[in-house]
Amino acid sequence: MIDETARKQIVRRLQSIEGHIRGIQRMVEENSYCIDIMKQINAVDAALGKVNQIILENHLSTCVTSAVRGDDPHERERVLQEIADVFEMTSKG
Amino acid sequence: MIDETARKQIVRRLQSIEGHIRGIQRMVEENSYCIDIMKQINAVDAALGKVNQIILENHLSTCVTSAVRGDDPHERERVLQEIADVFEMTSKG
Amino acid sequence: MIDETARKQIVRRLQSIEGHIRGIQRMVEENSYCIDIMKQINAVDAALGKVNQIILENHLSTCVTSAVRGDDPHERERVLQEIADVFEMTSKG
Amino acid sequence: MIDETARKQIVRRLQSIEGHIRGIQRMVEENSYCIDIMKQINAVDAALGKVNQIILENHLSTCVTSAVRGDDPHERERVLQEIADVFEMTSKG
Numbered sequence: 001m002i003d004e005t006a007r008k009q010i011v012r013r014l015q016s017i018e019g020h021i022r023g024i025q026r027m028v029e030e031n032s033y034c035i036d037i038m039k040q041i042n043a044v045d046a047a048l049g050k051v052n053q054i055i056l057e058n059h060l061s062t063c064v065t066s067a068v069r070g071d072d073p074h075e076r077e078r079v080l081q082e083i084a085d086v087f088e089m090t091s092k093g
Numbered sequence: 094m095i096d097e098t099a100r101k102q103i104v105r106r107l108q109s110i111e112g113h114i115r116g117i118q119r120m121v122e123e124n125s126y127c128i129d130i131m132k133q134i135n136a137v138d139a140a141l142g143k144v145n146q147i148i149l150e151n152h153l154s155t156c157v158t159s160a161v162r163g164d165d166p167h168e169r170e171r172v173l174q175e176i177a178d179v180f181e182m183t184s185k186g
Numbered sequence: 187m188i189d190e191t192a193r194k195q196i197v198r199r200l201q202s203i204e205g206h207i208r209g210i211q212r213m214v215e216e217n218s219y220c221i222d223i224m225k226q227i228n229a230v231d232a233a234l235g236k237v238n239q240i241i242l243e244n245h246l247s248t249c250v251t252s253a254v255r256g257d258d259p260h261e262r263e264r265v266l267q268e269i270a271d272v273f274e275m276t277s278k279g
Numbered sequence: 280m281i282d283e284t285a286r287k288q289i290v291r292r293l294q295s296i297e298g299h300i301r302g303i304q305r306m307v308e309e310n311s312y313c314i315d316i317m318k319q320i321n322a323v324d325a326a327l328g329k330v331n332q333i334i335l336e337n338h339l340s341t342c343v344t345s346a347v348r349g350d351d352p353h354e355r356e357r358v359l360q361e362i363a364d365v366f367e368m369t370s371k372g
Contacts, residue, residue, distance in 0.1 A: 014117055014121065031094045031095065034152035034156065038182075042145070045141055052370065053366065060362060061356075064347070080344070082128050086132075087369070090370045161251055173246040177242060177246060179273075180239065183276075184239070197308060201304065203300055204301060204304075211294065227330060228331075231327055231328075241316055242313070245314070268314050275317075276317075
């Protein structure tokens with residue numbers, strides 16, 4: 001799972017993203033220019049992508065490493081298939 | 094700008110996204126499985142993409158239409174260049 | 187439609203992309219490292235995104251501009267809906 | 280590296296993509312409608328994403344598995360960092 005330091009960092013990032021989203025709500029209510037709102041939504045998107053990246057790196061060095069080094073071939077396969085699935089889910093193609 | 098009905102709908106969607114992000118914070122604090130957290134982040138991403146889409150459609154039928162039908166060639170060009178920029182910013186390539 | 191200069195530029199870019207893809211075929215046949223192949227595929231992706239961007243900019247300043255400035259409200263709506271659809275098709279969310 | 284069966288399948292897919300790109304060149308030369316060209320470019324994008332996916336799955340079950348099960352911690356770290364990098368490179372965020 002995610003270690004203590006990474007967990008705190010991820011929660012802080014998610015709190016900042018939550019604040020960013022509230023800011024976008026205000027922009028919409030105050031009738032800001034559409035393009036400016038879209039730019040802020042893209043900034044949130046990028047921030048979420050960064051969180052995903054931190055979680056993935058943590059996952060690879062912990063869960064994936066233990067499973068792949070372990071003795072259970074099914075567990076190994078399951079964990080690698082999840083990485084492939086997550087790649088498919090988030091990729092551009 | 095964004096008309097009253099669309100504005101309310103967009104704010105509601107952003108409030109729901111804000112709640113979703115708080116739910117993800119709890120998942121991280123409660124040490125949920127990394128892959129499950131990543132799936133929720135991707136769901137938020139998709140929801141933000143939908144908001145962007147609604148804002149763009151509104152922008153095209155209001156601001157872009159007036160500017161393109163207007164008499165100012167610079168304004169027309171500016172508005173179309175913004176659409177091209179927003180496409181570049183959000184596209185996969 | 188696409189003007190003569192842009193058309194030649196787009197065809198040249200597509201020819202270069204075609205050559206790039208043949209190069210990737212050779213990499214696969216010669217058993218290159220997977221990660222290096224994936225990097226080249228991403229480079230092709232970026233090059234295709236650039237072509238899409240050039241076509242869109244051309245389309246906005248020609249077809250979309252005429253339709254939106256024209257007298258047919260259905261044609262205007264059709265052309266703007268296509269832009270929204272193309273945005274949805276290529277966007278990340 | 281990529282096993283024989285997967286390699287042939289990948290090369291066939293890349294040859295089909297190459298043909299698709301030549302078809303798009305013809306569409307541009309014959310002055311096809313911009314939006315139709317963009318749709319074909321997006322179809323090529325999706326086909327390239329599928330090739331990337333096949334290569335990644337192969338890479339995870341061969342190179343990554345051996346390195347992670349091996350005795351060299353630097354090699355293990357290198358291989359997992361590459362997966363994280365490839366994820367960042369291809370992801371939407």
